[in-house]
Amino acid sequence: xxxxxxxxxxxxxxxxxxxxxxxxxxxxxxxxxxxxxxxxxxxxxxxxxxxxxxxxxxxxxxxxxxxxxxxxxxxxxxxxxxxxxxxxxxxxxxxxxxxxxxxxxxxxxxxxxxxxxxxxxxxxxxxxxxxxxxxxxxxxxxxxxxxxxxxxxxxxxxxxxxxxxxxxxxxxxxxxxxxxxxxxxxxxxxxxxxxxxxxxxxxxxxxxxxxxxxxxxxxxxxxxxxxxxxxxxxxxxxxxxxxxxxxxxxxxxxxxxxxxxxxxxxxxxxxxxxxxxxxxxxxxxxxxxxxxxxxxxxxxxxxxxxxxxxxxxxxxxxxxxxxxxxxxxxxxxxxxxxxxxxxxxxxxxxxxxxxxxxxxxxxxxxxxxxxxxxxxxxxxxxxxxxxxxxxxxxxxxxxxxxxxxxxxxxxxxxxxxxxxxxxxxxxxxxxxxxxxxxxxxxxxxxxxxxxxxxxxxxxxxxxxxxxxxxxxxxxxxxxxxxxxxxxxxxxxxxxxxxxxxxxxxxxxxxxxxxxxxxxxxxxxxxxxxxxxxxxxxxxxxxxxxxxxxxxxxxxxxxxxxxxxxxxxxxxxxxxxxxxxxxxxxxxxxxxxxxxxxxxxxxxxxxxxxxxxxxxxxxxxxxxxxxxxxxxxxxxxxxxxxxxxxxxxxxxxxxxxxxxxxxxxxxxxxxxxxxxxxxxxxxxxxxxxxxxxxxxxxxxxxxxxxxxxxxxx
Numbered sequence: 001x002x003x004x005x006x007x008x009x010x011x012x013x014x015x016x017x018x019x020x021x022x023x024x025x026x027x028x029x030x031x032x033x034x035x036x037x038x039x040x041x042x043x044x045x046x047x048x049x050x051x052x053x054x055x056x057x058x059x060x061x062x063x064x065x066x067x068x069x070x071x072x073x074x075x076x077x078x079x080x081x082x083x084x085x086x087x088x089x090x091x092x093x094x095x096x097x098x099x100x101x102x103x104x105x106x107x108x109x110x111x112x113x114x115x116x117x118x119x120x121x122x123x124x125x126x127x128x129x130x131x132x133x134x135x136x137x138x139x140x141x142x143x144x145x146x147x148x149x150x151x152x153x154x155x156x157x158x159x160x161x162x163x164x165x166x167x168x169x170x171x172x173x174x175x176x177x178x179x180x181x182x183x184x185x186x187x188x189x190x191x192x193x194x195x196x197x198x199x200x201x202x203x204x205x206x207x208x209x210x211x212x213x214x215x216x217x218x219x220x221x222x223x224x225x226x227x228x229x230x231x232x233x234x235x236x237x238x239x240x241x242x243x244x245x246x247x248x249x250x251x252x253x254x255x256x257x258x259x260x261x262x263x264x265x266x267x268x269x270x271x272x273x274x275x276x277x278x279x280x281x282x283x284x285x286x287x288x289x290x291x292x293x294x295x296x297x298x299x300x301x302x303x304x305x306x307x308x309x310x311x312x313x314x315x316x317x318x319x320x321x322x323x324x325x326x327x328x329x330x331x332x333x334x335x336x337x338x339x340x341x342x343x344x345x346x347x348x349x350x351x352x353x354x355x356x357x358x359x360x361x362x363x364x365x366x367x368x369x370x371x372x373x374x375x376x377x378x379x380x381x382x383x384x385x386x387x388x389x390x391x392x393x394x395x396x397x398x399x400x401x402x403x404x405x406x407x408x409x410x411x412x413x414x415x416x417x418x419x420x421x422x423x424x425x426x427x428x429x430x431x432x433x434x435x436x437x438x439x440x441x442x443x444x445x446x447x448x449x450x451x452x453x454x455x456x457x458x459x460x461x462x463x464x465x466x467x468x469x470x471x472x473x474x475x476x477x478x479x480x481x482x483x484x485x486x487x488x489x490x491x492x493x494x495x496x497x498x499x500x501x502x503x504x505x506x507x508x509x510x511x512x513x514x515x516x517x518x519x520x521x522x523x524x525x526x527x528x529x530x531x532x533x534x535x536x537x538x539x540x541x542x543x544x545x546x547x548x549x550x551x552x553x554x555x556x557x558x559x560x561x562x563x564x565x566x567x568x569x570x571x572x573x574x575x576x577x578x579x580x581x582x583x584x585x586x587x588x589x590x591x592x593x594x595x596x597x598x599x600x601x602x603x604x605x606x607x608x609x610x611x612x613x614x615x616x617x618x619x620x621x622x623x624x625x626x627x628x629x630x631x632x633x634x635x636x637x638x639x640x641x642x643x644x645x646x647x648x649x650x651x652x653x654x655x656x657x658x659x660x661x662x663x664x665x666x667x668x669x670x671x672x673x674x675x676x677x678x679x680x681x682x683x684x685x686x687x688x689x690x691x692x693x694x695x696x697x698x699x700x701x702x703x704x705x706x707x708x709x710x711x712x
């Protein structure tokens with residue numbers, strides 16, 4: 001199951017010409033694909049475009065009506081290679097994945113695709129995961145587009161512009177025989193708005209047509225001498241064709257042209273932020289009408305020289321608002337102006353941040369500095385201090401950091417609890433981490449993990465640390481990473497090179513880190529995909545002999561014993577421990593609605609909850625240090641003779657039982673208890689509760705009388 005269902009929203013995909021589409025940016029991209037006559041779509045989920053894959057999965061019936069092939073690809077490389085269908089055939093195809101990590105994975109396929117060129121329109125929708133909301137290293141897709149000469153669209157973040165970019169992307173690709181990359185930032189993916197829809201189109205040339213009429217063109221295959229010709233084609237034919245199309249169809253936009261002798265050039269994706277800043281400074285109205293000339297580059301690559309020179313003509317200075325680094329566009333424009341002998345001064349990273357997301361606050365400071373320099377704003381006077389000003393402390397000194405962590409009840413938490421227990425016995429081990437929720441183990445309270453090199457590369461990251469020693473290196477990967485890349489690059493590689501290390505595969509039934517999509521080993525029944533393929537079977541299939549599967553990760557003692565055995569056994573060769581339990585977040589999404597429905601229908605519903613007996617708790621808090629569960633907290637000790645706060649379980653508890661398991665496995669205090677909350681109890685439930693209350697009440701009164709006899 002995915003993080004979110006779009007079953008209701010996908011009904012909007014049936015809207016026809018003249019009707020108004022209202023919704024989210026990602027949903028608009030799907031509608032634009034249908035209106036463009038796309039023949040096939042593939043991709044790999046990841047922020048911020050995960051919902052695009054989820055929308056397509058929920059729209060299978062609509063896609064089938066138009067003969068559109070859709071696949072959840074095994075990896076970004078698989079998705080990119082799917083575009084090979086557009087090389088020889090006039091098929092419009094689109095793929096999507098998170099960038100830049102997804103683009104890196106897909107780089108081999110994309111480079112070959114760009115070299116040979118395409119016949120049908122090939123569109124690559126990349127989620128530009130850059131800036132404050134990002135979860136990855138900070139790089140830009142721009143560098144890859146330049147390297148392989150893939151045209152890069154960066155539309156203004158509103159629905160009409162995004163939809164137009166999708167349609168123009170296919171046309172630009174076909175006009176220049178070059179794949180086109182459509183870059184969507186986080187906010188663009190989730191922006192809401194409306195646009196006037198068009199009719200959906202059946203592909204003029206279908207997948208079946210291509211299969212029935214195979215075409216072969218050896219000049220499109222990347223082998224010498226054709227590969228040498230491809231490079232010349234890019235420069236002498238495809239690039240000029242792309243520039244011509246961009247100019248003729250006015251993909252880039254000019255605003256308030258000629259209204260001032262200074263101007264601003266901006267990437268399309270940063271347009272909204274810039275206009276908001278100009279409005280704050282009094283140079284634009286609330287509708288976005290600017291009094292400063294703007295050149296909006298909805299096509300970030302290639303840069304169109306004649307348009308740049310047209311915009312800069314007669315201007316004293318222009319400011320280039322280019323988010324991130326290196327400043328590729330600024331350098332390109334500087335070369336254009338220099339070679340043309342232009343006297344226009346160019347500013348960019350000298351007044352704007354060299355790196356990092358261009359938030360409104362950062363853009364405001366840079367644009368203000370530019371306008372002040374050229375006399376459009378008076379420099380801000382230094383504030384007059386009429387009274388003593390108390391300096392504020394840095395935020396980090398006054399607010400405790402709150403690092404990301406596992407969800408309440410996460411089945412991955414007990415794995416690292418068990419690793420900490422084994423560490424007490426055997427000492428620390430080198431741990432090669434991986435991309436996914438389990439990467440939170442590098443943070444407190446576990447502090448486990450030395451390196452991480454990429455999705456599914458946990459085992460490969462420990463490959464060099466395979467040496468005769470009394471310790472074995474440990475690597476961790478999730479089930480999503482395992483099927484994405486880890487089986488071949490990690491496990492099979494370990495078999496081939498006779499590794500003696502341990503790999504832990506966290507099998508929580510979904511690619512949880514990207515939104516809970518199904519994978520090969522998912523236990524859920526999926527009508528359109530094949531699931532239920534055991535990871536252990538795949539691991540044994542590539543030659544691993546020492547494999548164990550633990551079907552309940554909350555068994556901390558069992559997990560600890562399995563880890564100890566894997567790290568101390570005399571058996572040589574790679575060792576794989578598959579730790580299974582369903583992602584709690586997805587489990588709650590599935591079970592809570594069912595429980596609410598059953599309760600509303602008057603059915604008996606039982607919910608487990610755990611608590612801490614304050615009289616038994618010693619205030620040691622080892623349970624918190626070994627678990628880190630967000631539901632575990634502290635409260636004032638009710639015993640006036642003890643000052644240490646005692647542990648307590650908050651209402652967010654989901655009843656996973658880890659706290660009690662930890663207390664047992666680590667031989668901690670027996671202060672945890674399990675309770676059951678029953679909705680719509682039966683007569684038998686009520687009778688048992690009355691008997692329990694009577695017995696407990698009798699024992700409490702007896703203890704009170706006993707204490708009273710010894711009171712002074």
